[in-house]
Amino acid sequence: MEIFNHRLNNYIDSWMGPRDPRVRGWLLLDNYLPTVAFTIMYLMIVWMGPKYMRNRQPFSCRGILVLYNLALTFLSLYMFYELVTGVWQGGYNFFCQDTHSGGEADTRIIQVLWWYYFSKLIEFMDTFFFILRKNNHQITFLHIYHHSTMLNIWWFVMNWVPCGHSYFGATFNSFIHVLMYSYYGLSAVPAMRPYLWWKKYITQCQLIQFVLTMMQTSCAVVWPCGFPKGWLYFQISYMITLIIFFSNFYKQ
Template identity: 75%
Template sequence: MEHFDASLSTYFKALLGPRDTRVKGWFLLDNYIPTFVCSVIYLLIVWLGPKYMKNKQPFSCRGILVVYNLGLTLLSLYMFCELVTGVWQGSYNFFCQGTRNAGESDMKIIHVLWWYYFSKLIEFMDTFFFILRKNNHQITVLHVYHHATMFNIWWFVMNWVPCGHCSVCADNHSDQLWGHLAMFVPSWLVVFPDRIHDFPDCSLHELLHDLQQEGSLSEERPPEGPPERVCDCRKRTHQQLFFPGKQCEAKEATEGLKWQSR
């Protein structure tokens, strides 16, 4: 393994030039093998995970999703603030900025960019949660390509150009901050469904009718069918929202088919 790593280092040096010595000895940056192995394991899980979960009940992962999204939201906020202040303090030039022109500000940027690189490893969990929850339709080619390549790309960035204009590239990741925040809020509502239960327990067509009376919506046609059927639909919708792993009972499914055939 050491011989293989030495060969890779020689090849990278011949192709890209000498590495930046400021990141020498940093976690995961000395050699490429750990980054490559983690990426291969990620792709294997993406391939084998859905097959393993095919005949199993999906996991809700509600509690861990809240912690995960909150953690990444805070990390993204920290990186965003540190990058903005580092670029401001170092008086970065947005047209042509070298990698060794800002002194201490460059080192501040390098430390933040290492966290940005490491966050790409943490974000592998996005796909793992999709697999555990059996949301396989969200595991697209673009999704897998993005996660598998970003971790590798930023290993090379951190070893050869760990500051300068690369800070501008990472600073444009505010969509990641808002994305995790957008996922955190619904997951909080799912973990604490009792708060939602405080709303009036009325059917959907009653709620739409009340809004129409206030002038907020145009007249809506109430759903057809017996009242007990509407109640069953509400119960199943509630179960699918807050308990995605719970399957419909055979009796309910049979009744639904009979009602639709009328």
């Protein structure tokens, strides 16, 4: 396994180029194998979980759902606040921001974005709760695609472009997750459901997020500042897939 891990890292490094030394030694970032392993385990549970639960009674999970979703609400709020204030502190350029001119603000952004990356691992629990509660209709291709890809994408982001222009999508997404996880947490309490008016706006906000992220990313292509263009093209492409999938979900 160690040999495979070494070869995998060497292959990735030869393909991607030098990593950002500021994240060397950080939890889960030095080696890609753990992120891959977590993703494979996630997909295996997605495949086997509903089969295991088929002839079993669903679990309520109400208490833990409230705690889990509110914890993610506060984590998302923390990340949103730290990213906004960090960007302000560093005087980030909205149209294009490189990864080395922000000084101490870059370090602050990197630290918060590590938590953003790690939160994508925590969010695998979204699917596991669906399985335990037998809400299999919510385990869609879009859901699996989004959850499994985000963790992997952000492993690469953290190793090569852990600050600078990478901040925008994570900032907007953290804000959306404040809305989303607060809704999920409170909706686990039946008495609260009549007051949760923002449910119907969540998908709309997500679509707005993807469009604005794509537009802001495109700005760095038009007005370059040294941020790697390959990353920009990839993000634009990924946003297009999310716009397509979420639009289809919204129409349904």
